[in-house]
Amino acid sequence: MVNTEQRGLLRYCLDSIARERATLDFETEVLVLDNASQDGSVEVASRHPATTEVIALPERQGKAANDSLLLQRARGRFCMLLNEDSELEPGAAVALYGALEHDDQAGAAGAMLVRPDGEQQPSAWRFPSAWTALLSALWLHKRFVVQSRGEVVRPVDWVQSAAMLVRRSAAEEIGFFDTDFFVYSDEVDFCKRLQDAGHHVLYVPEARAVHHEQLQTGSVPSRRIVEFSRNRDRYMRKHHTWLSAYTVRFLTAWTYLVRALGALVLPNHNPKRYLKHVSATLFPSRGEGLREGADEFNRRLEPPVGRVDFD
Known part of the structure; x- marks a missing residue:
C-alpha cells in the first residue's frame, strides 16, 4: 500500500486488511510505503497489528515508482496493490487470489470498486485510443468503453490499481511500472505492457473494494x-x-x-x-x-x- 498524507484513510485500509488476513489460509505480508507524509501516518502504520513492514520515504515520489519499489521488495508470488483510500470488503483477497491462481496467463486482476455509498464505480476499461475517445464523445462510453460489467470473471484491457492483484513474475518480466508516469495512466501502461508480453488482465466482480475516488469529487486540486x-x-x-x-x-x-x-x-x-x-x-x-x-x-x-x- 502507498500512503500520502492520509492518516485516517490509511487506518481504515489497514483495518480492512486485518479482517481479510484473518480469513486466509496462506502466508501473507503487509508492506506500507509512506510517501514522506507529515501527518503521523508512519506512526499509525507502524503501530497497526496488520503491518509487516513500513517503508518511510525521506522524499516524495510518484505512484509508479512507489508501486515498483513495493513489487520489488515483496516476497510473495502475488502482490496486491492498494491505495490508502481503498477498503477491502470481505472475501476480496480470496477472490482475486483465486482468479490468478487458476489462470496461469493472467498477469493482473482488478476488483470491483464501489463508492462509500455502495454505488459501483467504473474500474475496468478498454485501452485509450482515438476510437474510445470518439465513443466517449458520443456518450457511448458506458456501453462500449467501460468493461467493469457482469457478475463473472472476464478478461479486460486494464483495471485500476486502487485494488489490483499482480503476478509478481509477470511484473518483473516487463520491468514493473514505468516511472515516467508520475501518477495516473501508470496502471494503463502497465496493463498494456503486460498484454504486449503475452499476459492478460482480469476483472473480478466478486472482489469488492470501497474507493474514495478523489478525481470524482467537486473540489479537485x-x-x-x-x-x-x-x-x-x-x-x-x-x-x-x-x-x-x-x-x-x-x-x-x-x-x-x-x-x-x-x-x-x-x-x-x-x-x-x-x-x-x-x-x-x-x-x-x-x-x-x-x-x-x-x-x-x-x-x-x-x-x-x-x-x-x-x-
Missing part, C-alpha cells in the same frame, strides 16, 4: 487535473501515433466542454472543474501537476543553505 491530462497524453504518445494522440486531445476536450455547459444548469456540478479539464487536455504540457508539487514539497524538506545541524 488543479494539479491533479493537470497530472491526469498530462499522463493520458503521455500514454497516447507512447503507444500510438501523434495523430491519434492529438485526436484524443480534441475529442476528450470536446467531451469536457459539453459537460461544462451542462454543469451550468445541472445541480451539484462544477463547470469550472470541467473547463480546467478542457484546457489541461488541449495543452497537457502547460501548468503544474503533482510531479511539480512533489518537487516543491521536497525542496521544502531540504535544510537552508549554510545551516549546520550538530544533532
Whole structure:
C-alpha cells in the first residue's frame, strides 16, 4: 500500500486488511510505503497489528515508482496493490487470489470498486485510443468503453490499481511500472505492457473494494487535473501515433466542454472543474501537476543553505 498524507484513510485500509488476513489460509505480508507524509501516518502504520513492514520515504515520489519499489521488495508470488483510500470488503483477497491462481496467463486482476455509498464505480476499461475517445464523445462510453460489467470473471484491457492483484513474475518480466508516469495512466501502461508480453488482465466482480475516488469529487486540486491530462497524453504518445494522440486531445476536450455547459444548469456540478479539464487536455504540457508539487514539497524538506545541524 502507498500512503500520502492520509492518516485516517490509511487506518481504515489497514483495518480492512486485518479482517481479510484473518480469513486466509496462506502466508501473507503487509508492506506500507509512506510517501514522506507529515501527518503521523508512519506512526499509525507502524503501530497497526496488520503491518509487516513500513517503508518511510525521506522524499516524495510518484505512484509508479512507489508501486515498483513495493513489487520489488515483496516476497510473495502475488502482490496486491492498494491505495490508502481503498477498503477491502470481505472475501476480496480470496477472490482475486483465486482468479490468478487458476489462470496461469493472467498477469493482473482488478476488483470491483464501489463508492462509500455502495454505488459501483467504473474500474475496468478498454485501452485509450482515438476510437474510445470518439465513443466517449458520443456518450457511448458506458456501453462500449467501460468493461467493469457482469457478475463473472472476464478478461479486460486494464483495471485500476486502487485494488489490483499482480503476478509478481509477470511484473518483473516487463520491468514493473514505468516511472515516467508520475501518477495516473501508470496502471494503463502497465496493463498494456503486460498484454504486449503475452499476459492478460482480469476483472473480478466478486472482489469488492470501497474507493474514495478523489478525481470524482467537486473540489479537485488543479494539479491533479493537470497530472491526469498530462499522463493520458503521455500514454497516447507512447503507444500510438501523434495523430491519434492529438485526436484524443480534441475529442476528450470536446467531451469536457459539453459537460461544462451542462454543469451550468445541472445541480451539484462544477463547470469550472470541467473547463480546467478542457484546457489541461488541449495543452497537457502547460501548468503544474503533482510531479511539480512533489518537487516543491521536497525542496521544502531540504535544510537552508549554510545551516549546520550538530544533532
